Amino acid sequence: MFTNRRAFLRTAALATAAITTAALAACGSDDSGDTTTPVSADQVQAALDKGGSITVWAWEPTLKQAVAAFEAKYPKVKVNLVNAGTGNDQYTALQNAVAAGSGVPDVAQIEYYALPQFALGKSLTDLTAFGAGELDGTFTPGPWSSVKTGGGTFGLPMDSGPMALFYNKEVFDKHKIEVPTTWDEYAAAAKKLHAADPKAYITNDTGDAGFTTSLIWQAGGKPFAVDGTNVKINLADEGSAKFAGTWQKLLSDKLVAPVGSWSDGWYKGLGDGSIATLVIGAWMPANLESGVPGAKGKWRVAPMPQWTAGASAAAENGGSSLAIPKAGPNNALAYAFLKYATAGEGVKIRVDNGAFPATTAELKSAEFLGKEFGYFGGQKANEIFAKSAADVVPGWSYLPFQVYANSIFNDTVGQAYVTDKPLTDGLKAWQDASAKYGKDQGFTVG
Amino acid sequence: MTVLAPPTITRTGQTAPRPARRRRSWTGWAFVGPFMTVFAFVFVAPIAYAIYLSVFRTRLIGGTSFVGLENYQQVFTDPQFWSATWRVTLFLLVQVPIMLILALLIALAIDSGRLYGKAFFRVAVFMPYAVPAVVATLMWGFMYGSRFGLVGNINDTFGISLPDPLSPDLVLASIGNIVTWEFVGYNMLIFYSALQVVPKSLYEAAELDGASQFQVIRAIKLPAIRGALLIATIFSIIGSFQLFNEPSILQSLAPNAITTYFTPNMYAYSLSFSGQQYNYSATVAIVMGILTMIVAYAVQLRGTRKDR
Numbered sequence: 034m035f036t037n038r039r040a041f042l043r044t045a046a047l048a049t050a051a052i053t054t055a056a057l058a059a060c061g062s063d064d065s066g067d068t069t070t071p072v073s074a075d076q077v078q079a080a081l082d083k084g085g086s087i088t089v090w091a092w093e094p095t096l097k098q099a100v101a102a103f104e105a106k107y108p109k110v111k112v113n114l115v116n117a118g119t120g121n122d123q124y125t126a127l128q129n130a131v132a133a134g135s136g137v138p139d140v141a142q143i144e145y146y147a148l149p150q151f152a153l154g155k156s157l158t159d160l161t162a163f164g165a166g167e168l169d170g171t172f173t174p175g176p177w178s179s180v181k182t183g184g185g186t187f188g189l190p191m192d193s194g195p196m197a198l199f200y201n202k203e204v205f206d207k208h209k210i211e212v213p214t215t216w217d218e219y220a221a222a223a224k225k226l227h228a229a230d231p232k233a234y235i236t237n238d239t240g241d242a243g244f245t246t247s248l249i250w251q252a253g254g255k256p257f258a259v260d261g262t263n264v265k266i267n268l269a270d271e272g273s274a275k276f277a278g279t280w281q282k283l284l285s286d287k288l289v290a291p292v293g294s295w296s297d298g299w300y301k302g303l304g305d306g307s308i309a310t311l312v313i314g315a316w317m318p319a320n321l322e323s324g325v326p327g328a329k330g331k332w333r334v335a336p337m338p339q340w341t342a343g344a345s346a347a348a349e350n351g352g353s354s355l356a357i358p359k360a361g362p363n364n365a366l367a368y369a370f371l372k373y374a375t376a377g378e379g380v381k382i383r384v385d386n387g388a389f390p391a392t393t394a395e396l397k398s399a400e401f402l403g404k405e406f407g408y409f410g411g412q413k414a415n416e417i418f419a420k421s422a423a424d425v426v427p428g429w430s431y432l433p434f435q436v437y438a439n440s441i442f443n444d445t446v447g448q449a450y451v452t453d454k455p456l457t458d459g460l461k462a463w464q465d466a467s468a469k470y471g472k473d474q475g476f477t478v479g
Numbered sequence: 480m481t482v483l484a485p486p487t488i489t490r491t492g493q494t495a496p497r498p499a500r501r502r503r504s505w506t507g508w509a510f511v512g513p514f515m516t517v518f519a520f521v522f523v524a525p526i527a528y529a530i531y532l533s534v535f536r537t538r539l540i541g542g543t544s545f546v547g548l549e550n551y552q553q554v555f556t557d558p559q560f561w562s563a564t565w566r567v568t569l570f571l572l573v574q575v576p577i578m579l580i581l582a583l584l585i586a587l588a589i590d591s592g593r594l595y596g597k598a599f600f601r602v603a604v605f606m607p608y609a610v611p612a613v614v615a616t617l618m619w620g621f622m623y624g625s626r627f628g629l630v631g632n633i634n635d636t637f638g639i640s641l642p643d644p645l646s647p648d649l650v651l652a653s654i655g656n657i658v659t660w661e662f663v664g665y666n667m668l669i670f671y672s673a674l675q676v677v678p679k680s681l682y683e684a685a686e687l688d689g690a691s692q693f694q695v696i697r698a699i700k701l702p703a704i705r706g707a708l709l710i711a712t713i714f715s716i717i718g719s720f721q722l723f724n725e726p727s728i729l730q731s732l733a734p735n736a737i738t739t740y741f742t743p744n745m746y747a748y749s750l751s752f753s754g755q756q757y758n759y760s761a762t763v764a765i766v767m768g769i770l771t772m773i774v775a776y777a778v779q780l781r782g783t784r785k786d787r
Binding site for chain 1: 540624627646647731739749752755756757
């Protein structure tokens with residue numbers, strides 16, 4: 034009896050182990066299928082003719098119109114456009130879906146800074162197999178080089194974000210402040226504005242990794258150097274020091290509004306003049322029009338303030354690609370949509386709705402450059418954006434684990450925003466924590 | 480195995496033949512089989528999977544490798560993990576006593592029968608517990624806002640400058656306030672229901688002996704609800720160590736004050752979901768689970784020893 038029971042227990046334990054192993058196998062992601070077989074244009078066309086449905090995860094607002102036009106053109110295709118969160122939230126969801134091996138979308142919006150991490154993690158389809166190489170020359174050099182990483186092309190550029198200074202002209206006129214052309218003038222304007230109206234701030238900032246890296250980029254800094262699996266991080270180089278010097282002044286004097294971007298308070302501040310400027314990517318107009326409709330006519334666009342008077346350096350801020358996750362169920366159809374939205378008829382539709390293109394043809398067209406923005410009082414803002422796109426400082430690169438690095442930005446650099454800790458210490462802490470993570474992940478960090 | 484015991488005892492008296500005995504033992508297991516299956520899947524498998532994960536390490540470069548107990552060694556020397564643990568311990572030491580004493584006072588007040596509108600108070604105090612934690616935190620988050628929230632409005636109206644509840648120094652206290660608001664009613668209900676079963680004859684006897692209300696509370700009521708106090712304390716300990724919802728939601732309002740390793744649970748979450756360090760995250764989860772069990776068990780041991 035006793036031996037029986039023990040035998041049974043042993044069997045039970047084995048059964049439990051077997052069940053657990055089965056569960057583990059089901060949970061583990063499938064690493065096979067590393068090589069992608071070429072997919073011809075005919076096969077993509079066949080998928081379009083056959084029809085079906087694809088799921089697109091994206092938060093870019095003008096994709097909605099492109100999807101509608103795409104569905105009208107190919108009536109058999111159904112596109113489910115899902116907003117799975119903006120930026121990091123979506124990447125978290127995407128990483129989870131990829132790790133779980135289920136619920137992966139066919140197409141996902143991935144910002145340029147995040148693309149290397151997903152490509153390196155073997156989560157994305159190399160679009161070379163679909164003949165993405167033919168599109169060489171279609172896109173502007175900056176975004177095109179951003180999607181070509183690790184020897185493949187892992188996305189198609191959907192938009193770009195050459196930076197410009199957006200300012201509330203009404204506020205500037207009211208307090209008789211000149212539009213700043215250098216960062217020193219910008220800091221002076223911040224002081225003057227806040228003194229004239231204690232409720233008004235030159236801008237908002239609660240510590241934003243994308244903004245900080247873009248400003249360092251413009252200042253000529255190259256804090257991240259990547260060569261395969263060798264990574265160098267130096268957030269104390271000349272460009273980073275220039276940024277830290279100027280921004281420290283604004284923080285110490287409490288001249289930036291402690292309001293997080295994209296929050297309700299942010300939209301409110303942009304509308305009522307208490308946040309007077311934004312230095313941000315050229316994709317902003319569509320967001321202003323939809324998010325702050327009440328301030329129509331008050332805002333204007335100017336070139337980005339410079340680190341050296343008289344220079345014309347710019348940086349990219351954000352900007353996204355559309356990519357095809359490897360585990361997505363319908364790759365051929367996904368590529369058809371990708372091409373339509375980023376290099377085909379979809380581009381025009383999106384540009385008409387306020388998107389900022391990454392395609393050379395659109396950026397150079399007279400129609401695009403001559404467009405008058407009602408929101409900016411009839412200003413031909415695209416001329417400034419296109420100029421900025423051409424002035425982007427070359428040679429910048431992001432870390433192959435930038436998504437993680439950005440997620441700990443507030444743990445480290447963010448401390449300078451709420452305590453007396455200097456910004457340079459924060460940048461140092463960010464560098465150390467990022468380097469530690471890089472080492473843990475098997476990179477050689479120097 | 481205890482399930483098997485009764486049939487074994489009854490059958491031994493009958494001296495049944497051996498083959499039958501064998502069949503009998505399997506019958507017993509057939510009854511517990513469904514339970515064992517569910518138990519294996521729902522309880523054992525996730526824990527086993529977490530332990531399995533915790534002895535590996537997956538890297539972006541180099542893939543997955545077996546590392547034995549290295550992840551555990553790392554946890555014990557990880558300053559971020561210990562700062563998170565220390566933070567929830569501080570929370571436990573300050574917030575839990577405040578919450579339980581408040582709950583006890585309210586329960587005693589309602590139970591005393593001297594309170595006018597007793598039913599109203601009971602419902603009003605319990606009501607916050609019915610508000611989902613996410614909604615409650617969002618609501619408090621709006622009130623805490625020093626620019627557009629209630630704090631901001633008070634500052635504007637009276638021309639004063641209240642300290643910012645979402646600053647790094649105060650944010651833990653602000654979270655404690657939210658949690659207290661949420662759970663006072665719940666704990667009050669536990670104490671109140673325990674007070675309801677105290678026999679009325681004890682109170683009558685106390686009255687005949689001329690005992691004051693405070694003597695009644697000290698000599699009758701508190702000893703009678705010791706069990707309930709113990710349960711509420713253990714629940715609160717577990718709740719404190721698992722602190723996640725409130726700081727996680729407030730993080731968007733105070734990104735610099737609430738770090739990604741603010742509490743052990745948040746640390747495990749961000750390790751797993753932003754850092755892709757599933758293995759280390761599983762290790763943190765296991766260590767935290769064991770710590771919680773040790774503290775809860777220690778409190779229970781102490782509580783029950785006093786009972787004797």
